[in-house]
Amino acid sequence: MAPVSKPSIPRLGRALKRAFFARSVHEVAAELIGATMLVDGVGGIIVEVEAYHHTEPAAHSYNGPTPRNQVMFGPPGFAYVYRSYGIHWCVNFVCEEEGSASAVLIRALEPTHGIAAMRRRRHLQDLHALCSGPGKLTEALGITIAHNALPLDRPPIALHARTEDLEVVAGIRIGITKAVELPWRYGVRGSKFLSKPFPK
Numbered sequence: 001m002a003p004v005s006k007p008s009i010p011r012l013g014r015a016l017k018r019a020f021f022a023r024s025v026h027e028v029a030a031e032l033i034g035a036t037m038l039v040d041g042v043g044g045i046i047v048e049v050e051a052y053h054h055t056e057p058a059a060h061s062y063n064g065p066t067p068r069n070q071v072m073f074g075p076p077g078f079a080y081v082y083r084s085y086g087i088h089w090c091v092n093f094v095c096e097e098e099g100s101a102s103a104v105l106i107r108a109l110e111p112t113h114g115i116a117a118m119r120r121r122r123h124l125q126d127l128h129a130l131c132s133g134p135g136k137l138t139e140a141l142g143i144t145i146a147h148n149a150l151p152l153d154r155p156p157i158a159l160h161a162r163t164e165d166l167e168v169v170a171g172i173r174i175g176i177t178k179a180v181e182l183p184w185r186y187g188v189r190g191s192k193f194l195s196k197p198f199p200k
Contacts, residue, residue, distance in 0.1 A: 061073065077152050
């Protein structure tokens with residue numbers, strides 16, 4: 001019997017440092033598409049994100065600092081983790097200069113590293129559904145409030161730049177009731193790992 005082939009693990013690009021995030025939240029969001037996100041070596045290729053800027057009412061920072069969102073007002077390059085609807089965790093990357101309180105929500109990954117661990121955590125085999133949403137990917141990667149305010153360029157978190165050209169598309173954000181017209185969701189056109197397809 002021929003051995004079962006395992007999916008090949010793609011080559012990792014250069015490590016992204018905190019300085020990468022000290023720019024416009026939109027520049028960072030678009031460039032994160034195709035980057036690899038790992039937590040304790042488990043993760044995959046970022047295929048969908050959303051940008052949030054403190055000047056628009058869908059951002060958690062819109063009404064100023066609170067104990068929950070305090071990390072957003074600090075320096076860039078740190079994780080902002082919060083509980084959504086009291087059910088699941090969401091992970092964001094803080095961007096722009098200190099005080100800007102802008103961040104990128106990581107919405108979906110294409111699993112590439114530690115797939116067996118992700119399947120155990122999610123109690124799910126379907127590769128396409130493991131990380132196809134912000135709460136799904138945090139469960140798959142084992143992200144909790146313990147990861148809030150951690151630097152994005154030190155263990156347990158590692159980020160690596162994309163290594164190939166991708167077609168990045170933009171559209172309106174999902175699951176919000178304010179500033180719904182802003183086309184601030186970014187993703188890989190045609191990816192099978194998105195939380196929701198982009199309009200054609």
